[in-house]
Amino acid sequence: MKYNFDEIIDRSASHCVKIDRLKAVFGRDDLIPLWVADMDFLSPPAIAEALIERTRHGIFGYTVPDNGYYNSIIDWLRQRHSYEVRREEITFVPGVVKGIAFAIDAFTRKNDKIIIQPPVYHPFRIVPESLGREVINNPLLFDNGRYSIDFDGLRRIVAENECKILLLCSPxxxxxxxxxxxxxxxxxxxxYDNNILVISDEIHSDLTLPGYRHRPFATVSEKARKNSITLMAPSKTFNIAGIVSSFAVTHNPEIRKQxxxxxxxxxxxxPTIHALVATEAAYREGREWLDEAIAxxxxxxxxxxxxxxxxxxxxxxxxxxxxxxLWxxxxxxxxxxxxxxxxxxxxxxxxxxNGTIFGKEGEGFMRLNVGTTLSTLEKALDKLRKAING
Structure with a gap:
């Protein structure tokens, strides 16, 4: 490989959530951190180089996205996902979870009902509830080690409730x-037939594993295109979550206007200056790094x-x-x-x-982050083996 993913990087003293929050969340800070969903790999060098070059300029005034920023997103979505997007359909948002919260505020009122499909990323529940909305659960079906959508359950829910939004986690x-x-x-x-807006969180869309292909929700049908907001970002893909570089794609002009x-x-x-610079560098020069990271x-x-x-x-x-x-x-x-x-x-x-943060359907489960060095995983699993088997 061109890039060294075996290198152990000391993330202490770097404002790292997965280390600095250990004591507050787990009661001790001597744990191997395999929880927060970022990776322990150095981001693509091209991103750091672009940020350093821009920083050397020395003036950090008011910022506006340019053609380079928009075209990097448009080209990436076309090449990676066969997803055709126009410039006016792209909107910067300061984080995917924030983008979900903004959509809830923009399209619903207090006590409106929002559908989620647990076990699912916990902000899908926390954000609507914190905003005074009612969360309606349509749990995924689990059979023979595989999850699927309960369409019969969804039809029952929409027949019995006036729901405003469905939050889709894809992947x-x-x-x-x-x-x-x-x-x-x-x-x-x-x-679409029940006037329920789909907010599709596709932040993991670039991280499909060999043999699988992500389909952006808005591409599967005209009804999907007309009735959705898609939230994406280079943050998970290139390990730059701290730069805050998310964006929304909205095709329906009326929904986009609202x-x-x-x-x-x-x-x-x-957007901030660094969000613009990092996004363009990632999408223009990060492909080889990403392919090796996925491997x-x-x-x-x-x-x-x-x-x-x-x-x-x-x-x-x-x-x-x-x-x-890993679930x-x-x-x-x-x-x-x-x-x-x-x-x-x-x-x-x-x-x-803890599996139950993703809903009661997560009881008996734990989520493991393998975006770290192989040696760290070897050490962690050996500790787990000894804890269970003695």
Whole structure:
């Protein structure tokens, strides 16, 4: 490989959430951090070089996106996802979760109902509830180690409730599903026919694993295109979450006008200098780095699967189709969730995400971030083996 993903980078004293928040979240700070969804790899050198060059300019005045910024996004989406987008359809937002919150504010009122599909990324529940909306759960179906959308359940929900928004996680976090085109079409049909706006979080779209292809929701049908806001970013893809470089794609002019009507007066659609520079550098020069990162992540996934199968067969990996996050089925350990968390944290010395933060459907599960060095995973899993087997 051209890039060294085995290099261990000291992330202390770098305002790193996964290290600096260990004590507050887990009660101790001597854990191997495998929780927060960023990677321990150096970002593509081209991004750092572009940021350094821009910083040397020395003036950091008011900023406006230029053609280079927009065209880098347009070209990337076309080349990576066969997704045709026009400049006027792209809007900067200061984070995907923030983009979801802004959409909820722009298109719903207090006590309106919003559909989520747990187990799912926890802000999907926390954000609407914090904004005074009612969350309606349509849990994913789980069969033979694979998750799928419960369309019958969704139809019952929309028949019994006046719902305003459905939050779609695509690819899915934490299950790692890459939704098929026919699944997305069916979802689009139900939501369009029932006046339910789809907010599609596609932040992991570039991280599909070998053999899988992401389909942007808006591309699967005209109903999907007319009735959605797609949120994307280079942040997960190139490990630049701290730069805050997300954007929304909205094809329907009426929906776009309403969304911008919320964002623009608050200047929430105004990017920082570093967001513009990093986005363009990532999309123009990051392809080779990304391909190698995905290959390394796949190697890590294979290692974790093999290790658990051989040494801790009670823990099953729900094989991901995208992302650097592994959803671990620990139910055969026959522990309560409290006991399961205690095992990982206090016996094994590991910081993973508690499965129940993704909904009650996550009971008996833990989420493991494999976006780290193989040597770190080897050390972590050996500690887990000793904690379970003695």
């Amino acid at each position: 899915h976090n934490p299950a790692g599903r890459v939704w098929h085109e026919d699944e997305l079409k069916q979802l689009a049909e139900i939501c 969304y911008l009507g919320y964002l623009s007066p608050r200047e929430l659609d105004q 390394y992540i796949q190697k890590n996934i294979t290692f974790v699967e093999s290790f658990l199968k051989e040494h801790i067969p009670q823990i099953k990996v729900i094989r991901p189709e995208a992302t650097f996050l 671990l089925d620990c139910r055969e350990l026959h522990l309560t969730q409290k006991e399961l968390v205690y095992l990982f944290v206090h016996k094994a010395g590991l910081a993973l995400n």
